[in-house]
Amino acid sequence: MARNVEFDESLAIQKAMEVFWKKGYNATSLRDLTDAMQINSSSLYNTIGDKQELFVRCVQHYTDIRKQDWEKRLAGKRSPLSILVDYIHEAVNVIINGESSCMAVKTAFEVATNDERVKQILVADDQRAYNFLHDLIKNAMEEGEIRDDEDPALLADYFNSTWTGWYESFILHQDPVKIKRMAEYFIKQLTK
Amino acid sequence: MARNVEFDESLAIQKAMEVFWKKGYNATSLRDLTDAMQINSSSLYNTIGDKQELFVRCVQHYTDIRKQDWEKRLAGKRSPLSILVDYIHEAVNVIINGESSCMAVKTAFEVATNDERVKQILVADDQRAYNFLHDLIKNAMEEGEIRDDEDPALLADYFNSTWTGWYESFILHQDPVKIKRMAEYFIKQLTK
DNA sequence: ATTATTCTGAAACAAATGTTTCAGAATTGG
DNA sequence: CCAATTCTGAAACATTTGTTTCAGAATAAT
Numbered sequence: 001m002a003r004n005v006e007f008d009e010s011l012a013i014q015k016a017m018e019v020f021w022k023k024g025y026n027a028t029s030l031r032d033l034t035d036a037m038q039i040n041s042s043s044l045y046n047t048i049g050d051k052q053e054l055f056v057r058c059v060q061h062y063t064d065i066r067k068q069d070w071e072k073r074l075a076g077k078r079s080p081l082s083i084l085v086d087y088i089h090e091a092v093n094v095i096i097n098g099e100s101s102c103m104a105v106k107t108a109f110e111v112a113t114n115d116e117r118v119k120q121i122l123v124a125d126d127q128r129a130y131n132f133l134h135d136l137i138k139n140a141m142e143e144g145e146i147r148d149d150e151d152p153a154l155l156a157d158y159f160n161s162t163w164t165g166w167y168e169s170f171i172l173h174q175d176p177v178k179i180k181r182m183a184e185y186f187i188k189q190l191t192k
Numbered sequence: 193m194a195r196n197v198e199f200d201e202s203l204a205i206q207k208a209m210e211v212f213w214k215k216g217y218n219a220t221s222l223r224d225l226t227d228a229m230q231i232n233s234s235s236l237y238n239t240i241g242d243k244q245e246l247f248v249r250c251v252q253h254y255t256d257i258r259k260q261d262w263e264k265r266l267a268g269k270r271s272p273l274s275i276l277v278d279y280i281h282e283a284v285n286v287i288i289n290g291e292s293s294c295m296a297v298k299t300a301f302e303v304a305t306n307d308e309r310v311k312q313i314l315v316a317d318d319q320r321a322y323n324f325l326h327d328l329i330k331n332a333m334e335e336g337e338i339r340d341d342e343d344p345a346l347l348a349d350y351f352n353s354t355w356t357g358w359y360e361s362f363i364l365h366q367d368p369v370k371i372k373r374m375a376e377y378f379i380k381q382l383t384k
Numbered sequence: 385a386t387t388a389t390t391c392t393g394a395a396a397c398a399a400a401t402g403t404t405t406c407a408g409a410a411t412t413g414g
Numbered sequence: 415c416c417a418a419t420t421c422t423g424a425a426a427c428a429t430t431t432g433t434t435t436c437a438g439a440a441t442a443a444t
Contacts, residue, residue: 161357
């Protein structure tokens, strides 16, 4: 027998995520957040919690979206190699068109070393990325789409860590061609 | 006709760098810095300047050290490939034994997007890293130490961006074997 | 030794930080 | 409509932030 929460919580999380994503955890103030979320700090503390808790929810939300993307790609029922190549091209597009790098990467370097909860969310996310790549590589090998003289586990680890450096490169040089050429070399390694 | 600065400025920069390196720019307070540097904030502002200026000096110092390391390695007069392989092994050691990741990488993601001066220091540093790799790869090709069917410029870019992901991987998994295996695969690609 | 200049320490500064308080508006179920 | 409960807005909170002030200690050159 009382009123309900007035604001849309998942929309508010989305807005907060965008601010954290762009500015990073420490450079984002509570005012930045409540402005973007369009709620009062009392509502924030009553429902979600403090800044740390909100950040955890945002990182979780970010990784949830990625998880859905991977699932959708696998459900496509296309050949393993074409899913893989599609994914790489899309990753390149995100890097060269996105305006604030990858939140998971930024968070790994800024926060994960000091916050165990955040780290565990990123570890789980990384594990899903690994599984996505590993399964595609393994299946592509079994179907003869790519050479099979390397361990799929090694290749999955290796490729999974490769994108991170492309983000850094693009922050420094803003050179799309550089990224595209690296991606082409990357694909060539797999297939030839 | 007056007294001189009492503290050792380059030692103070070194101490400040260690704090920034570990905690990042935004999570480091002026108190953290003056405590580590063992000077009063008035001395800091009289000599070096404000927090931003101090950070710039620290990043510059960090990249200066790297520059010296590259020069020393090239002066070694050993074969290009052995210099390269040595360097990769040393990079792995730094990743798996260092206790706070790479300051250049962390700074690229946390600060370089918002601070043009810091970004330019990192761009110059990245260019030196690129040159180091490019020259070694090119020379190794000319001396027949490695295959020469790829563009040295592409390989230098590609390899230069690869380490960054290894740092991220180690933050999340703290698994030295993972890093070592990726490094071995990395070297194998070059030589085989 | 004197003097002119510069450095240092401690305190003070305003502004910004993350968080809490609470009166009153709102809305639910009865 | 009532009453009980919960939400919201604005203000206030104590800390912490980056930075400045300034009196006095220190020292270089004369």
